[in-house]
Amino acid sequence: MIGVFVLLVIAAVVCVQLGAWQLDRSLERGEAGARAAQEKMLAAPKRPLDEVLAPQSQFKADHLGAKVEATGTFGDQVLIPNRLVDGQSATLIVADFVISEGPAAGAHLPVLRGWVPADRAGVRDGSAFGLEDPALTPPEGVQTISGFLANSEQESTPSRIPGTLTHLSSAQLVGLWGNPIYTGYLVADATRGSLTVAPPPDLVKDSGRNWQNLGYAAEWFIFGGFALALWAKMVRDEARHQQRDREASA
Known part of the structure; x- marks a missing residue:
């Protein structure tokens, strides 16, 4: 039984770590997509x-x-x-x-x-x-x-x-x-006199996260939560079982 408890805790920790990794990936992919959109914007014809x-x-x-x-x-x-x-x-x-x-x-x-x-x-x-x-x-x-x-x-x-x-x-x-x-x-995109041209809209600055990776992150967190919930249920069941054994032997 202790071995099962340990495996569930390890599974929960791994799921949380994988979820955090997917969150980081969602930000990286969101910024990469925004950079590509920025380059496309600058190169687009009028x-x-x-x-x-x-x-x-x-x-x-x-x-x-x-x-x-x-x-x-x-x-x-x-x-x-x-x-x-x-x-x-x-x-x-x-x-x-x-x-x-x-x-x-x-x-x-x-x-x-x-x-x-x-x-x-x-x-x-x-x-x-x-x-x-x-x-x-x-x-x-x-x-x-x-x-x-x-x-x-x-x-x-x-x-x-x-x-x-x-x-x-x-x-x-x-x-x-x-x-x-x-x-x-x-x-x-051009001016005259002593004015300096203002920067174009910054798509990278306002970029969000990649939704696909956000979905994966949510799944891993759900799996981790399920493992913790199962671990907690097994602990409660084991405690009840031990309580019944003590009452039966009293």
Whole structure:
């Protein structure tokens, strides 16, 4: 009987270890899949924006990182200060891009044109500064731009400082630019002036675990739990049997 107990305990320990290994594998495979998706995203050809996403339509998971191009004109700009980009304190420069061609003509596309160090633009003494810098102004006239689609950030408390936002949120921008507006935004892959191009969406950073390995991990944990439950039942049964023997011999 003791040998059976030992075997069950060993089986439970092995199952838990195998489950933990599968959890690690699920993370590794999830990150590997995300890296492959990131490489595919960067190498993908450009597609017309209206073939991928329409104004005021739901931004879905497969829209993230799509490489698109659009034609239109730049409008007003806003600043999003207090960001960290490539380890530097930065301010994002976001512009209204009004589509001029196709079925979405007249729609507003938020464009992350790039970023500058926080001392070039942002908030100082309760006021925005930097928007008047000619080096940060967008080009005039009809432009064709390209970049990667990203999901609108979650809306938070609106900024009380004119010319700034707390997040790159279409819900906040619609109050400034009006409808129709895209629910996502474009991370421009090229810029001008003293702006630095913002990094494309990071699919690896937001990657999850591989579901197949998660399933295997759950199975091993269940097997381990079953072995422990069986061990506990055998211990209880043995205790009851010994109790009955003592009562019978009394």
